[in-house]
Amino acid sequence: MSDIATSVIVDGTLDTLIAASVVTWALILIKGIQHIRISYHNRKFSKQFWGSPNIQAAAHLADEKGPAARVAGIGFATLIETDGGASTHDLDHTWDRQELLDRRLRQQMQKERGSLESGLAVLATIGSISPFVGLFGTVWGIMGALTNISKSGSASLEVVAGPIGEALVATAVGIAVAVPAVVGYNFFIRRNKVQWAFLDDFAIDFVHLALKASFIIPNPTAKSTAAAASKLTEISGGKKSAGKDSYDELVATEAHA
Template sequence: MTDTTSAAAGISQAASQTPVPGADIAGAASGAASAAANIAPAATDAASGGHEITSALIVDGTLWVLIAFSVATWALILIKGIQHLRIAHHNRIYSKKFWGAQDFQAAAALTDNKGPAARVADVGFTTLIEADGGTTTHDLEHTGDRQELLDRRLRQQMQKERGALESGLSILATIGSISPFVGLFGTVWGIMGALTNISKTGSASLEVVAGPIGEALIATAVGIAVAVPAVIGYNFFIRRNKVIWAALDDFAIDFVHLALKTSFLIKRPVTAPRANSAVAKKPAIKASHDELQAEGVQI
């Protein structure tokens, strides 16, 4: 009886020491689940970090674009300002010289002229000289009488001057129009990124909200700051162009009236002879005494 009990106890001890395969499988599955649970937050954090980087890059790119717009705006304002100062100076000087000339022919002989008014007058004088020389009647461009030809040439030159005055203003208009929207785009994108981060962190405290949204709102402020000088500069130069254009139009009308008084006739300007030009030949002097006696000349 004692031997039987000892044998049963040995069998039970051996059974408890024998490993069970099912238990190992369950432990391995539990470890894999734990590892997957640790990987998921890491992947979420990586995605959140990538989104933050993308949002920051877009906002920074928007700010750099607005800075480039600002540099272009102030450069154009400076260039156009210098251009208008020079135009006003040259037109004022030429107007004094033109209206101070004795007659229309003397005005045509003026030299060292600059500015839009001087170029318009030069085109008019050149047209009258060509018409007087009879060299402008061989093609369609030069058909018509002298007044029609003069009007057409003056109008063409005035259009060229108008194009030069309006160059660059389309850039100012474009910058003034789109800069607020570019800044608003950066702001909206920054706020989207800030709200996404708030939803993921689960915290809506002032520290979490104020920083990202405040940085995003800077883009809108910069966009407005860029647009205001561009719009002001565009309106100012448009007004100045209208004044200059009206003055050129009045000058062209007065030029045609003055040409009409002279019957659209003008002499070619007299050019001084060159210093190295050929000197008129003197009559040959017969220096030989025999030649003079042969011709019957008594000395």
């Protein structure tokens, strides 16, 4: 075993661990910022949502950021889609309103869960294998040191201490890389459980509120069209001679207003 090969392998091990450390701290920073933003937007939207007089008013909240806002947005879109009965005959619309709403909310929650869990597998992998990578570098370095000792024929402390001490550095670096990765992984797993419990409770409450409102969220476009039709009828005095062009123009005016 040559000194060059030993040096390359040990140095490569240390470089790998340093790269893993950079990735670990980058992920911890990114996930930390993500959770801060999520907590802020969820608190903001929750305050606005529960401060609304009813679920119909809550449907017009402008906040589209954060998991809770996106889950609510899917819920409102589903209620508007099924208002007055779904005209589409496909498997996606074979559910009743409550089942379809619950299904869409769960699908969006799974998307949010995937976003929350992104990157955690990398942290878990680094935390698991880093000590073993460091140990590999240490073992290889000690093997090279023992080979050199056998060639020199001397086992004095001066000969043994230097090479073996350098080899043990790899194990120390491996542990130093693994500890932040494991701590970060456990921390974010805990935070994800908190966020998931919040979304789960919010989805259940949303379904109950929708049930109290008979799953009716008026479609703003439909209301504008109906208002335009009503005004057109008044203008024409109940006659049907208004014509399609006048009606389209009035609908466009009402929608713009």
